[in-house]
Amino acid sequence: MKPIKIPLALILGVVISILSGLCLLGAAETTVYVTNSGSKYHLETCTSLSRSKIAVSLEDALASGYQACSICKPPVPDQSGLTKTRAQQTLYQVHKLNLTASSQGEISRMVPAEVIAHVDGDTIRVRIPNPPPDLKAVETIRMLGVDTPETVHPHKPVERFGKEASDFTKKRLWGAQVYLAFDWDLRDRYGRLLAYVYTADGRCFNATLIQEGYGHAYISYTFQFIEEFKGLEQAARTGKQGLWGDR
Ligand SMILES: [Zn+2]
Structure with a gap:
């Protein structure tokens, strides 16, 4: 019987592709x-x-x-x-771009969405047409880096200025077209999307909330714009904006 000849190059090719596959697995984990x-x-x-x-x-x-x-x-x-993973190819992640200010965000590269419901000052529901991998067609978004006074907590009373913050977000965002940018973590432990919400004028609404005194910089977890948001809060306090105003 004649031995079957397998070209050496083919064997090498198969071995190399298996090895590089293993490398990929290792890197992802x-x-x-x-x-x-x-x-x-x-x-x-x-x-x-x-x-x-x-x-x-x-x-x-x-x-x-x-x-x-x-x-x-x-x-x-x-x-x-x-x-690159599929998510990295499609999601606009500000830390990867080393942006130093929220105003540098380019909405043309972000994920467009429509605000379909308003939950609280810092939380909205959106519909995402043709959602990229890792995102669903309807998502609840917790805005990154900002915390507005509580209005919907089941066991806590409505906090001072909570209603004003909630109304502000509702007035500005309900029904609006927005653009989503992301940072280190895509979701919080409740499964909500963690995002920067940009409006059509290119402004980051997370920053606007702090700037106008509807919320404070939420610094328990780090995020790309932490220094900017801390500065915005300081300015809002000094200027007695919104929640920092005299009672
Ligand atoms: Zn080291």
Whole structure:
């Protein structure tokens, strides 16, 4: 019987594609740590990590331009084997673009949506036509980096200025066309989308809420525009805007 000859190049090709497939899997599952101000990514145990560390996938760290730390030597995958996830291809994520101010957002690159209901000052419901992967056709959005006084909590009374904040969002956004930008985490633990909501004039409504004194900068979790939003809150307090006004 004649032996079947398989070209060496074909065998090599198959082996290489299996190996690069494995690399991809590994990269998608590896978690590394970054900080807001640093340019390196680290292992969780690294001594040079500050307390404000943020867990991200290795793939995200690389896509955002972070370099491997030379002290803790985190994993470095073969760059050529990395491909973008579908979500990264379609969602406009401000931290990946290193935007330093919310005014730099480009609504033409964001996900368009229509506000179909208003829940609270900082929470809305939207319909997303042709939703990209990872998004649903109807989503509840918790606006990133801002917290307005509570009006709909089942066990808490309506907080001071809660109704005003809620009415402001309703008046400005209900029925409006908006554009969604994202940051580090796509969702909170309740499954709500975490987004910056831009209006057609290119303004970030999250920032507007703080600027006009309808909410404060929500800094329990870090986000790309944290310094800007803190500054807006300070200015609103000084100017006695909205909730910071005299009683
Ligand atoms: Zn390190």
